[in-house]
Amino acid sequence: MTELVVISGKGGTGKTTVAGSLVALAKGAVAADCDVDAANLHLILRGEPLERVPYRGSEEALIDQEKCVSCGACRRVCRFDAVLVVGNRYEIDPLSCEGCGACAHVCPAGAIRMEERQSGWIYVSRTPYGILVHGELLPGEENSGKLVTQVKMRARMIAGKEGAALLIVDGSPGIGCPVIASLSGAHAALIVAEPSRAALHDLLRVAGVARHFRAKLFLVLNKADLSPKLAREVGEAAAQEGMVCLGEIPYDEGVTWAQLRGLPVVETHGPAATAIREIWEKLRKGLYGEGRGCG
Amino acid sequence: MATRPVKIAVASGKGGTGKTTVAVSLALSADGPVQFLDCDVEEPNAHIFLSPEFEERFPVEILVPKLDLDRCIRCGACAKACRYGALAVIGKRVLFHPELCHGCGLCRLVCPAGAISEVPRTIGWVERGHAGQIRFMRGLLEIGEPMATPIIRRLKRDMSPNLLTVLDAPPGTACPVIETLKGADFALLVTEPTPFGLHDLRLALRVVRELGIPAGAVINRDGIGDDSVERFLGAEGIPLLLRIPMDRRIAAAYAEGVPLVEALPKWREEFRALAERIAEAVEARG
Numbered sequence: 001m002t003e004l005v006v007i008s009g010k011g012g013t014g015k016t017t018v019a020g021s022l023v024a025l026a027k028g029a030v031a032a033d034c035d036v037d038a039a040n041l042h043l044i045l046r047g048e049p050l051e052r053v054p055y056r057g058s059e060e061a062l063i064d065q066e067k068c069v070s071c072g073a074c075r076r077v078c079r080f081d082a083v084l085v086v087g088n089r090y091e092i093d094p095l096s097c098e099g100c101g102a103c104a105h106v107c108p109a110g111a112i113r114m115e116e117r118q119s120g121w122i123y124v125s126r127t128p129y130g131i132l133v134h135g136e137l138l139p140g141e142e143n144s145g146k147l148v149t150q151v152k153m154r155a156r157m158i159a160g161k162e163g164a165a166l167l168i169v170d171g172s173p174g175i176g177c178p179v180i181a182s183l184s185g186a187h188a189a190l191i192v193a194e195p196s197r198a199a200l201h202d203l204l205r206v207a208g209v210a211r212h213f214r215a216k217l218f219l220v221l222n223k224a225d226l227s228p229k230l231a232r233e234v235g236e237a238a239a240q241e242g243m244v245c246l247g248e249i250p251y252d253e254g255v256t257w258a259q260l261r262g263l264p265v266v267e268t269h270g271p272a273a274t275a276i277r278e279i280w281e282k283l284r285k286g287l288y289g290e291g292r293g294c295g
Numbered sequence: 296m297a298t299r300p301v302k303i304a305v306a307s308g309k310g311g312t313g314k315t316t317v318a319v320s321l322a323l324s325a326d327g328p329v330q331f332l333d334c335d336v337e338e339p340n341a342h343i344f345l346s347p348e349f350e351e352r353f354p355v356e357i358l359v360p361k362l363d364l365d366r367c368i369r370c371g372a373c374a375k376a377c378r379y380g381a382l383a384v385i386g387k388r389v390l391f392h393p394e395l396c397h398g399c400g401l402c403r404l405v406c407p408a409g410a411i412s413e414v415p416r417t418i419g420w421v422e423r424g425h426a427g428q429i430r431f432m433r434g435l436l437e438i439g440e441p442m443a444t445p446i447i448r449r450l451k452r453d454m455s456p457n458l459l460t461v462l463d464a465p466p467g468t469a470c471p472v473i474e475t476l477k478g479a480d481f482a483l484l485v486t487e488p489t490p491f492g493l494h495d496l497r498l499a500l501r502v503v504r505e506l507g508i509p510a511g512a513v514i515n516r517d518g519i520g521d522d523s524v525e526r527f528l529g530a531e532g533i534p535l536l537l538r539i540p541m542d543r544r545i546a547a548a549y550a551e552g553v554p555l556v557e558a559l560p561k562w563r564e565e566f567r568a569l570a571e572r573i574a575e576a577v578e579a580r581g
Binding site: 008009010011012013016035036037038040043044058059077079080081095098099100101102105106137139140141142144145172173174175176177178179180194195196197198201202205206208209212223226227229230253256259260262 | 308309310311312315335337338340343357358376378379394397398399400401404405436438439440441442443448465466467468469470471472473477489490491494495498501502505506519520521543546547549550551552
């Protein structure tokens with residue numbers, strides 16, 4: 001099974017629009033939405049929920065006020081500023097606590113215990129195109145990388161069981177822990193860029209991360225006609241980075257129109273849909289070794 | 296005036312809605328001195344628009360364990376204690392995965408043999424300088440490093456309390472966003488009138504409410520999509536403070552790294568008024 005991750009560095013370049021269409025075109029692929037703090041793929045894949053599993057990714061310190069002797073040892077040892085003094089009480093700020101357990105270890109009164117907390121959900125749904133697994137991190141929770149890993153593990157398991165040839169992973173923006181977790185084990189990364197200086201800057205950073213994983217890198221330029229000059233610059237930079245350029249998608253109001261109707265854009269007719277279909281044909285060949293460089 | 300020192304965090308949930316466009320325009324439209332913190336340390340972009348001159352750069356470090364293998368008795372206590380799976384003891388070997396380490400220091404505390412000391416490890420950088428009258432600061436996560444939060448925490452430590460402050464947040468709703476929003480007086484949520492925009496706005500609002508920060512919204516690319524974002528804002532009692540239309544001239548300026556208020560100067564007054572309304576809202580709240 002081939003694992004393809006759609007990433008971008010910069011947010012809002014059209015990862016989910018592209019990933020959703022690839023899922024629709026691939027027929028029988030398993031999809032995993034790993035943008036766990038703002039998952040959107042389910043909004044255009046019309047999934048019927050099959051299963052929802054709580055995700056327990058971290059622990060949180062709890063202070064038993066009856067036992068607390070207000071010595072402040074916990075506050076001194078905490079590296080995350082998560083122990084607050086409220087009046088004359090010591091309290092844990094759950095939004096800052098990283099669940100390391102150092103406070104519980106040093107508390108001389110045994111007043112602190114670590115409690116597992118639910119920090120999200122993993123959903124499995126059936127869509128007209130196959131199975132979709134997606135994660136939902138509860139607001140403000142830690143360890144989104146771990147949730148990404150669990151979403152992917154579940155998707156891989158399902159793909160294995162169903163004999164799917166392709167797993168399409170919709171990644172998150174940035175280059176930090178969720179992106180690293182979504183790239184881990186991937187065979188190829190499809191980077192969706194847009195023609196802007198900001199996207200170019202971000203593309204180079206995320207390509208640096210993807211290279212660590214020795215994934216084959218593909219580029220798609222979305223909304224390319226909004227700045228032909230920058231489109232050229234991004235394409236040239238991508239070529240120098242050794243990416244395989246799959247093509248350009250023009251700015252098309254039909255993309256929003258499809259989104260409003262909860263459809264992958266390739267289920268509609270328009271210039272963006274046509275471009276994505278062509279990109280998919282090239283990607284299919286590219287995944288198995290062919291394909292030309294950018295530029 | 297708009298230049299009373301409020302701290303405005305510009306956030307969004309969904310990426311690419313125009314956070315940086317709004318944050319940069321706010322800073323450039325201010326009447327007086329202002330400080331700008333680019334807290335999107337994974338993919339910082341504000342410098343592209345503000346072209347600051349950097350005056351200093353220093354590393355952000357976390358403390359990670361250093362093992363003295365002569366003292367180590369291979370008991371595995373450190374590996375058992377570590378919540379992040381950063382340490383493993385397999386037979387005679389002790390494995391440390393620095394990229395998984397959060398730098399909490401628990402391993403050193405639990406080691407019965409005194410075999411663990413701590414050493415700093417660089418995970419990113421803070422850079423400071425000026426862009427005209429704007430005091431500019433940004434964090435930069437080292438490529439391949441997973442943890443953005445300590446960099447944001449370090450970046451914010453040098454924030455002056457006496458300046459109007461604009462914080463450009465990363466996308467999403469997870470820990471780096473929380474770290475950026477903490478202590479802000481106001482969250483300005485930039486969204487777009489699409490189903491994705493609405494879905495992620497709802498998530499961002501949950502975070503902002505959990506933190507108890509007052510919020511207002513900017514709709515960017517107004518005219519695409521539908522009015523469900525606006526109806527949502529109305530139902531939630533979140534003021535819609537500004538609309539920026541879908542306009543190819545705005546997109547073209549953005550592409551080249553030209554700030555909106557420089558490409559289309561009529562927007563300067565809009566952003567000055569926006570800052571003023573935010574300052575009033577913060578003051579009214581007390």
